[in-house]
Amino acid sequence: MTIKRAVLLIGSPKGNNSSSASLGSYLLSKLEKYDIETEALHLHSEIRTDAKQTLFLEKVEEADLIILAAPLYVDTLPAKVIKALSLIADQRKKLYVDDIKSAKNQSFAVIVNCGFPEAEQNKTALKVYQEFAREAKLKYLGGIAVGMGGAVSGKAFSEMGGMAKDLIEGLDQAADDIVRNHYLSNTVIEKTSKPLIxxxxxxxxxxxxxxxxxxxxxxxxxxxxxxxxxxxxxxx
Amino acid sequence: MRALILNGEELDGITLEQFSKTISKELQANDFEVEEILLKEKEIADCLGCFDCWVKTPGICIIDDYGREAAARLINSDLLVFLTPVVFGSYSYQLKKALDRMIPLISPYFKKVKGEIHHKKRYPKYPSLLAIGIIEETNEQTSRIFKNLVERNSINFHSPHFQTEVFAETDLDYQELKDTVNQFSKKAGEKNDN
Incomplete structure (x- = not known):
């Protein structure tokens, strides 16, 4: 499958002023260099009403690749992210039952960040995301776990100097992997999980x-x- | 002693009423004063991730809705029950919207627990945690994720004791549920001041 269109779902209520937006937008900007059409959606506003939910699902359905960037809340997904992913999974399951031919092959990758220094604290959430991908019949490309999210906090990576070197290299490699619809390589996992400090x-x-x-x-x-x-x- | 059941039944999902009744009855038989919050009936907005509950109005969420009351009830209980459908191995939206609003109950300050960084306690005492997950049919993978999640929560919520059980709707054994609640009630009723 060739990835022509990617949608970034930002799962932080803090919008553009969040680590999730910084991380996800950087990855999206890298994908754009491969001529992939992109769109970023803020989950907290996108699924507020029934009408918005319908539009949201249409936008998600048009994409070949779904990237989710979200913070870790109480060891797992923020409530709103659970709601959004349930909507997507229900829609996909319905499609597979009603009209399997119209069910599109889609891939899913995720970036989770937490305020704790250890990126490993995101491990349970990554398992939840993988399970979501399985239930929604999406090809899981893997998850990036970032610790010390407080050090990013909505900043552009250019403002962070050498601190973000490994993270940037990891995300660059992630874009390379994703564009080929490949599972994220070990280099990505290692580089992005290195402590920023x-x-x-x-x-x-x-x-x-x-x-x-x-x-x-x-x-x-x-x-x-x-x-x-x-x-x-x-x-x- | 007080027990609080947070019922995370979804708006259009299966009813957890029978589970809740069974749990409640068993807790009462073990001398607990039981209260249940059916979260889907309560107005609890999503957490804003602002941390004002730590640095502006310490210990209280800035959103003035039922989330504040739920937090007050939780911290004044001795035993807390999460009753929830298992969603991708995690909690339902209804339960999670409440849990995300419990951050004011802990301190912003960091401390090390078994080599990992977590937040310090705000209160001297926290409830023990019993999590009951309901899945459509037996699934080892999602049950494992769910158990792992509750274990992580027990660290961050400073639970003196915790236990997790997952029950399949299709193969439900109420006696097993009763036994679980009965045994955990006894454990939680012991010295509860870690």
């Missing part, structure tokens, strides 16, 4: 300082450890 302690130190700084700016520095619901007796 080599010392884990430094990432957590800066992270902890950042929470304090933001709380200070918002005038709640002394309240950051508050327990507002402690011992609350709730009635129906």
């Amino acid at each position: 080599s010392q884990k302690w430094l990432y957590t130190l800066v992270g902890n300082l950042n929470w304090r700084f933001q709380a200070f700016k918002n005038g709640v520095y002394r309240k950051i450890n508050d327990q507002p619901y402690k011992g609350e007796r709730l009635n129906d």
Whole structure:
């Protein structure tokens, strides 16, 4: 199958100001160099109403390749991503039952990022995405797991300097693999899962300082450890 | 002791009422005061990923809807039950929309757990977690993913005890469900202050 059209589904509620958008858009820009027609869709707004859902499914159906870029929420997919993927899987299953000839061959690749330093914390989510691909009868091209998502946070890679070198090389290679409709190579998995900051302690130190700084700016520095619901007796 | 059932039944999916009733009855028999939230009936918006619940209104989500109340009820329970259809090995949308809003219950600060970075506790005590997944028919692969997910959640939600069982709709054994709940109730009723 030749990939002529790719759709990027961005699963972060933060829209373009998210690590998911940065990562997914970079990969999409690389695919465009291979003359692949692309479109980026923000899931949170695309499936808000029934009418929008119908249009969303039409756009997904037109693509040969679906790329999903999403954050890790509570060890798995954000709620809205579960909803969007359920819609896609239901539509695909229906097509296969109603009219198997009209069911198009489509491929699926995913980029998951988490705020923890370890890219491995995305492992369970990747298994969920693979299972989705199986149930939706999509060819699974593999998953890219990125840790330290907080260091990307909506930035363009050009702003990140040497920190993003391995990640960029990994995504470049991913575009090469995807364009051939091949499973992501080991180089992609290795390069993209490398920590953006080599010392884990430094990432957590800066992270902890950042929470304090933001709380200070918002005038709640002394309240950051508050327990507002402690011992609350709730009635129906 | 209090138990909270988060029922993640989908809007157009199978009803989990019978499961919920069985679980509730078994918990009551083990001296738990039981409350159930049928999430599809509650207005809970999707998490915005803003982290304001950590740095602007610490411990409280900025969205003023039932998500706040669900969080308050969860942290004041001793035993938490996730009851959900298994979707791609994960939770239903209805359950997950609530879980994504539980972030205010933990601290933004990082700590190391078995060599991995996680978030510190905000509260001194968290509920034990029993997850009951319902699938259409037995599927080893999705059951394994589901169990793995609950184990990961038990780390991030600081659950003193956790257990996961997956039941197939087509081959349902209510006695097994009762036994699971009964045994876990006893375990969760023990010292629950990790």
